[in-house]
Amino acid sequence: xxxxxxxxxxxxxxxxxxxxxxxxxxxxxxxxxxxxxxxxxxxxxxxxxxxxxxxxxxxxxxxxxxxxxxxxxxxxxxxxxxxxxxxxxxxxxxxxxxxxxxxxxxxxxxxxxxxxxxxxxxxxxxxxxxxxxxxxxxxxxxxxxxxxxxxxxxxxxxxxxxxxxxxxxxxxxxxxxxxxxxxxxxxxxxxxxxxxxxxxxxxxxxxxxxxxxxxxxxxxxxxxxxxxxxxxxxxxxxxxxxxxxxxxxxxxxxxxxxxxxxxxxxxxxxxxxxxxxxxxxxxxxxxxxxxxxxxxxxxxxxxxxxxxxxxxxxxxxxxxxxxxxxxxxxxxxxxxxxxxxxxxxxxxxxx
Numbered sequence: 001x002x003x004x005x006x007x008x009x010x011x012x013x014x015x016x017x018x019x020x021x022x023x024x025x026x027x028x029x030x031x032x033x034x035x036x037x038x039x040x041x042x043x044x045x046x047x048x049x050x051x052x053x054x055x056x057x058x059x060x061x062x063x064x065x066x067x068x069x070x071x072x073x074x075x076x077x078x079x080x081x082x083x084x085x086x087x088x089x090x091x092x093x094x095x096x097x098x099x100x101x102x103x104x105x106x107x108x109x110x111x112x113x114x115x116x117x118x119x120x121x122x123x124x125x126x127x128x129x130x131x132x133x134x135x136x137x138x139x140x141x142x143x144x145x146x147x148x149x150x151x152x153x154x155x156x157x158x159x160x161x162x163x164x165x166x167x168x169x170x171x172x173x174x175x176x177x178x179x180x181x182x183x184x185x186x187x188x189x190x191x192x193x194x195x196x197x198x199x200x201x202x203x204x205x206x207x208x209x210x211x212x213x214x215x216x217x218x219x220x221x222x223x224x225x226x227x228x229x230x231x232x233x234x235x236x237x238x239x240x241x242x243x244x245x246x247x248x249x250x251x252x253x254x255x256x257x258x259x260x261x262x263x264x265x266x267x268x269x270x271x272x273x274x275x276x277x278x279x280x281x282x283x284x285x286x287x288x289x290x291x292x293x294x295x296x297x298x299x300x301x302x303x304x305x306x307x308x309x310x311x312x313x314x315x316x317x318x319x320x321x322x323x324x325x326x327x328x329x330x331x332x333x334x335x336x337x338x339x340x341x342x343x344x345x346x347x348x349x350x351x
Contacts, residue, residue: 022119022166023112023255023301024071024222025308028079032176032218036063036085039211043094045138047194047203056094056136056207061087063214067106071222073305074255075110081125085182085212089136096136100184100212102129102153108160113297115163119174123160128153133190136205150190158182164220171317172222180214224311244271246348248306252339253290255301257309265306268348269313280315280350282307284324287343288336292326300324306346 038058044051063086069079081104088097108123132151162178188210192203246268248261257265272280284303286295303322311317332342 022304023073023075023110024077024220025073025305026222026224026312027068027070028077028172028220028222029066029068030079030176030218030220031064031066032178032216033062033064034214034216034218035060036087036182036212036214037061038087038098038213039209041089041207042209043136043138044206045192045194045203046206047192047201049201055091056089056096057091058087058089058212061085063216065216065218069106071110072256073308074301075112077108077110079106079108080104081106081127083127083129083182085214087212094136094138097134098136099132099134100129100156100182101132102156103127104129104156104158106158106160110164112301117165119164119166121160121162121164121178125158125160127156129156129184131184131188131207131210133205133207136190136192152188152190154188155185156182157185158214162216172224174220176216176218176220178216178218180216182212182214184210224308224317244268244350248346248348249341250302250344250346252287252341252344253298255298255305257305261306262309265309265348266313268350269310269315272315272350280310280320280348282310282320282322283347283349284322285329285331285343285345285347286327287338287340288327288330288334289339290327296324296326298324299326302344302346306348310348 037060041056041058043056064084065081067079067081069077071077083104084099084101086099089095104125104127106123106125108121110119110121112119114120130151130153132149134149159181160178162176164174164176166174187206187208190205190207192205194201194203246264248257248264250261251258282303284299286299290298300322303324307320307322310320327343330343331345332340334340334343
């Protein structure tokens with residue numbers, strides 16, 4: 001209950017600071033902390049001609065993670081993560097502690113433009129986690145079994161569902177809240193001791209059914225992120241003196257820069273140093289194929305991709321403003337549902 005209230009409070013406090021969500025392009029880091037609750041874990045200790053055990057019931061424990069990754073600018077990103085969890089157990093005559101730690105590789109997808117200011121994401125991960133057991137014990141009629149400290153490793157996997165909340169005034173920084181289902185494959189066997197009366201015998205602790213719910217609050221920081229996009233303008237673009245203008249064209253339903261597009265952006269970035277400008281506008285557009293809502297989001301993603309490339313080429317992010325106009329300002333007039341290459345564009349305007 002306390003953790004759930006903490007999540008709610010963090011989200012409410014951050015809401016007034018939220019900016020429009022945008023896809024991650026390039027390197028980023030993330031980290032977070034939260035709480036983990038394991039599913040009941042089946043424990044059996046066999047030795048001395050006897051088998052004893054039962055279900056290890058987990059108490060809520062802390063979990064931490066940190067990762068570094070790369071975003072493709074189209075919603076997809078991949079990362080390497082370090083994960084740590086700690087739980088203690090209780091049950092009828094059963095107890096102990098368990099730690100899990102190790103590397104994971106995750107692939108995630110951000111749903112850009114689906115919800116204003118909030119960016120939902122999903123992901124899957126796989127890796128190798130070490131499981132350290134401490135003071136696991138079971139007790140029954142005239143028989144006790146214990147495990148001191150032992151560590152085993154195994155293949156691990158996870159599913160991730162979450163949302164990020166970009167922070168206005170801090171390009172690239174976002175608050176994240178997510179849920180993870182973590183599992184370890186196979187069984188793990190640990191050396192144990194069974195005591196019957198005063199007789200001690202070697203035994204084996206077998207653990208399986210190792211699954212865990214992880215709830216986290218954290219952050220993501222994307223390096224070289226451009227400023228958050230402005231709200232879409234209504235009506236025609238207001239006329240003003242233009243120093244220079246450049247057009248960057250895109251493939252159908254894409255927001256990824258081609259080699260030729262990168263050359264044009266590089267030329268614009270180089271020429272921006274030769275004139276005295278007050279701002280650089282980056283305006284995104286689409287053709288009329290697709291729905292207006294989808295095209296609006298696509299135009300923003302295209303503008304963000306160009307802005308990120310400008311920053312990469314040395315243009316200060318604070319000098320750039322981003323707008324997406326969707327299919328509302330066609331370079332070539334067409335009817336609805338037409339794939340027109342000249343309309344799939346971003347215009348860079350140096351004022």
